[in-house]
Amino acid sequence: MELLSQQYNQSITVYHSPYKGDLQVYTIVPSLIDFLRYSEDEISVFISKTKKITRLEYYYYFDNPKEIKRFLLTHDYLVEYLFEAYDQIKRIFKENLIEIRLEYDRYSEEDFEGLFVNIKTNLSPEPSLNLLEKFDKEWWLKVDFEIRSVITIMVNSI
Numbered sequence: 001m002e003l004l005s006q007q008y009n010q011s012i013t014v015y016h017s018p019y020k021g022d023l024q025v026y027t028i029v030p031s032l033i034d035f036l037r038y039s040e041d042e043i044s045v046f047i048s049k050t051k052k053i054t055r056l057e058y059y060y061y062f063d064n065p066k067e068i069k070r071f072l073l074t075h076d077y078l079v080e081y082l083f084e085a086y087d088q089i090k091r092i093f094k095e096n097l098i099e100i101r102l103e104y105d106r107y108s109e110e111d112f113e114g115l116f117v118n119i120k121t122n123l124s125p126e127p128s129l130n131l132l133e134k135f136d137k138e139w140w141l142k143v144d145f146e147i148r149s150v151i152t153i154m155v156n157s158i
Contacts, residue, residue: 052079059086060102060117067104071115078115081147088139089119093131096121098158114150120158128155 053072056079062068072079082102089100101118121128132155140153 049073049076049079052076056082056102059083060100063101063103068102068115071104071113075150078147078151081143081151082115082117085117085140085151085153088135089117092135092138093119093121096123096128096131098122114152117151117153119153119155121155123157125157128157131155 050069050073053069056062056072057065060082086100090097098120101116101120103116103118104114105116106113119128119132121131123131132153135153140148
């Protein structure tokens with residue numbers, strides 16, 4: 001029993017069976033403090049992720065906020081790329097930028113689930129596409145394929 005206690009670094013409670021014989025049941029019970037510490041760490045990680053996603057709403061207009069937040073909570077590695085994408089979009093599109101929208105979409109027939117970054121500009125289509133091409137060459141195509149496979153970046157002229 002001492003070996004179990006050391007192996008699991010927990011206190012062990014022994015319950016004697018009410019039945020005949022020497023049957024004993026051992027349970028390893030984590031201390032309440034350890035349990036709360038673990039739970040607190042899990043909660044603080046969740047809150048941290050949620051705060052970052054909420055901060056994204058200052059940069060992007062969320063078309064379908066519940067779906068976007070759910071998707072980003074399960075794909076939290078995308079959040080930092082979305083912050084960086086915003087900086088790169090601002091750098092390249094400059095004063096021609098009207099807004100940046102973030103949309104979630106799911107195509108079950110194609111087994112695709114992902115985000116769309118929709119850049120709206122005050123330019124005509126050709127100059128808008130030229131800036132998108134510049135964005136692609138200078139930054140987006142250097143981003144890992146795993147990221148680019150779930151985030152699509154488009155441009156629209158108004």
